[in-house]
Amino acid sequence: MQRSHELVISHVEAALAAGELRVGSRLPAERVLAATLGVSRATVREGLRVLEAMGLVRIGVGSGPAAGAVVAADTAAGLSAALRLHLASTALPVRDVVRTRVMLESWSVRGAAAAGPSPALDEAAELLTRSERRGIEPAEFYALDTEFHLALTRAAGNAVVTAMMAALRGAIAGYVQREQRQWTRLVGRLRTEHRAVLEAVTTGDADLAARRVMAHIEGFYRQTLR
Amino acid sequence: MQRSHELVISHVEAALAAGELRVGSRLPAERVLAATLGVSRATVREGLRVLEAMGLVRIGVGSGPAAGAVVAADTAAGLSAALRLHLASTALPVRDVVRTRVMLESWSVRGAAAAGPSPALDEAAELLTRSERRGIEPAEFYALDTEFHLALTRAAGNAVVTAMMAALRGAIAGYVQREQRQWTRLVGRLRTEHRAVLEAVTTGDADLAARRVMAHIEGFYRQTLR
DNA sequence: CTCCAAGCTATGGTCTGACCACAGGGGGTG
């Protein structure tokens, strides 16, 4: 840690590790933090920007409890941003992101099937039902689809995997072709496959769930990746 | 994108996506970028800080080709920083990081075993040999250990998984107890296990390689995680 | 007494300008 703005980051990190800050805690105002650390406000802001990009704090303007830098737990934000940027630079190929998603998600449904009933699984079922509403708009369907897959992942009980899954989805969201000629047919197929995956998970058939989710994801990207 | 510093990020991202910037390219000087985008230099710096934290650029002072912001491909840096910070905030439990590492690495050795010989595998073998030098210092051994595991992961041929593996290791490095009472015994065991994993991979036995690497990692963290 | 609107205040958002630190390159000097 030589550069001053890293002082801000390590200061916050240390306070978190020491338990002086928790999720929901509010950081001192920028001007106060600058005086405390003996650096300029511009420097403090550089550090806060990084923490914000990592999803560790949420920064609000104005006054009141929502203003200022509040410690958050957006575990996917930083991962997602990093993946997205390196996808743009082609340092990471989209193909590998998709394959990684297949791995993470098949691992997750195996874990979820083995773990048995859970609130996350109930939530997945409810999201699936909501996504089956007639005349649903593509945007809403995709949002529910994302939430469904994330709930399924959460059911495996690993927060790091869940964060990575969310990050992967976020990173390639911009590469997915939203305009589909055969929207009705596509959405019908996705619903059927979702039902099949959820069914395999709830009956505890890990192998079947993994096979189904792999086929589901690979099929989806084959059709929609541009 | 409302905040000005995000303009900087999206500008660089767009230039990357359009192929105007590549890994190794040099960004304009901060003052130039500020004038180009119609924002202040302080704002440009906030954006560059984020890009730097994500491992997308490397910023050097002074003059010459190494000075300024150069597009890099440190795909693990941002992921690692994000994981580390959320570990500090306890939003992510260390346990889940270890389990995720087990998953990623067992997947990797399966892939490596199936893929057959590769430069990455040769590198892993060479690193392992170097780690078997007599009288090696713990710091050097751990460095070679990290490189060995990463080379093994690279052999699976998925850049995203490789980046995640590197990030996971980086994030929990601070939690690993470096001072060991029975150093000689530990290092001996690690070497034996490394040999066994590599042997299973080179002979193409994916299942065996996966089992061995799982036992290796779990055993290591059971002993060294504080 | 109640309610609402205007002003107050704390906070981040942004800009300007300045000066320092660093490193490479070129020109002057021995």
Place this chain on the structure above:
DNA sequence: CACCCCCTGTGGTCAGACCATAGCTTGGAG
């Protein structure tokens, strides 16, 4: 010809100012 010093371009940091926002307070109208 070789070497050293200074010049120049670059990031690093600071100080101070002003604007934008949003909750809170206060005073007046009803």
